[in-house]
Amino acid sequence: MNERLNRLANLPLRDNLQGLEPYGAPQIDVPIQLNVNENTHPLPAEVHRAIVEEVTAAAVGLNRYPDREFTELRERLATYLGHGLTPENIWAGNGSNEVLQQILQAFGGPGRSVMGFPPTYSMYPLLASGTDTAYIAGQRSPGYGLTAADAAEQVRKAAPNIVFLCSPNNPTGTALGLDVVEAVYEAGAASNTIVIVDEAYAEFAHTGTPSALSLLPGRERLIVSRTMSKAFALAGARVGYLAAAPEVTDAIRLVRLPYHLSAVTQATANAALKHVDALLANVEDIKVQRDRIVNELTRMGLSPASSDSNFVFFGGINDTGAIWEGLLEAGVIIRDVGIPGHLRVTAGTEAETTTFLVRLEELLNQAPPTL
Structure with missing residues (x-):
């Protein structure tokens, strides 16, 4: 990768593009993908x-x-x-x-x-x-x-x-x-x-x-x-x-x-x-899971933000890297947004949400949050 970056630097890029990296969240093939705010419900x-x-x-x-x-x-x-x-x-x-x-x-x-x-x-x-x-x-x-x-x-x-x-x-x-x-x-x-x-x-x-x-x-x-x-x-x-x-x-x-x-x-x-009605019916289900995540994270002692989206931003994590890795090992990927002590999770299906919440609580019990 360093060799490719060096070769890129030799091209006559515009000055404001020098040193930049392309946008992109990790694309890791795991069973439960809750990191890029997709609608995890399949099309009706x-x-x-x-x-x-x-x-x-x-x-x-x-x-x-x-x-x-x-x-x-x-x-x-x-x-x-x-x-x-x-x-x-x-x-x-x-x-x-x-x-x-x-x-x-x-x-x-x-x-x-x-x-x-x-x-x-x-x-x-x-x-x-x-x-x-x-x-x-x-x-x-x-x-x-x-x-x-x-x-x-x-x-x-x-x-x-x-x-x-x-x-x-x-x-x-x-x-x-x-x-x-x-x-x-x-x-x-x-x-x-x-x-x-x-x-x-x-x-x-x-x-x-x-x-x-x-x-x-x-x-x-x-x-x-x-x-x-x-x-x-x-x-x-x-x-x-x-x-x-x-x-x-x-x-x-x-x-x-x-x-x-x-x-x-x-x-x-x-x-x-x-078919707007059929698609928005899934939206209502996602909102239920979103609110469930907020309530459960609060119960766990974390600090979720009130959400009007299909994801939840939450703080109170002492070691975001360890939590992220621990979830990934369980087949769940969420987003590290680069803000200390905070992570973001997409509201998935009921089953996906349950898996995320259960594994997160296990990880928190191993290393309680201190922030």
Whole structure:
């Protein structure tokens, strides 16, 4: 590996890419994979059948380019999101990461900046580097919270071209209040700042948790991004999307690659959107397991964060490496997010969750937490 890195260093990479490592969680083949926030429930049989039928039909025309405007998919996504949105408000790409990258290609770039509030989604600074956009790391409170006043003041001082607000936040799982979004949007008025609310896990939020979709009317600089990877169990299909003012989607068209969404991708997403109820039934089951994890970790003396996502971020671990390794030996992989004393676990099926909780408690009893 060192030899390959040395050879890479000899290439004329852009300065801001020198020394970076590619993003990626460990891909280890173990029975219970709870480290990358996938939906561990398989697709319902009726959804699987619908996808096979749609893809089979699409295969007949694979000698032709797909619908460049993915018209049916935009219509279905607008209907799914509601809030008075129309297809003109919708854009989609190969996963929400591509959508976010396209936003930075359109509104970021050399001489421009994007602000995030770590700990948050670790792809944000990598997306910034990939588009040669300066990354500004904002500050959170000691408990990893973010208030409207604090966030707005930081945006006013930094005057970034773009702001990332992750809600529910990854890795902490907590949702932001709409007051934070509103305050950041207003604080960015003088600098004409684009505000992106990344709602990748929105479907897992507790009942009554508002979405930034409700704030879109009259706010042409606000973008809400979503994904079909999580709630729709389509991580392998790579479908992400955004909702924004029509002029934002027009801006994205300036940087998109032609025919970027394949006919197979469009067919898969459209089939899934015809069976929303079946897919969201699994979401409700995942939320039950998520809340179960929070309750059980609390009983064990740990400090789980209240979660509006399909994962739980928890502290109180004295030796995160030992706990991670001990779980792996039992066939369970979770995520070490690099924050001392903390780990993150995806809410799996009932059986997967039980295995995780039983093994974790055994490990804790061997080495009680001290943080």
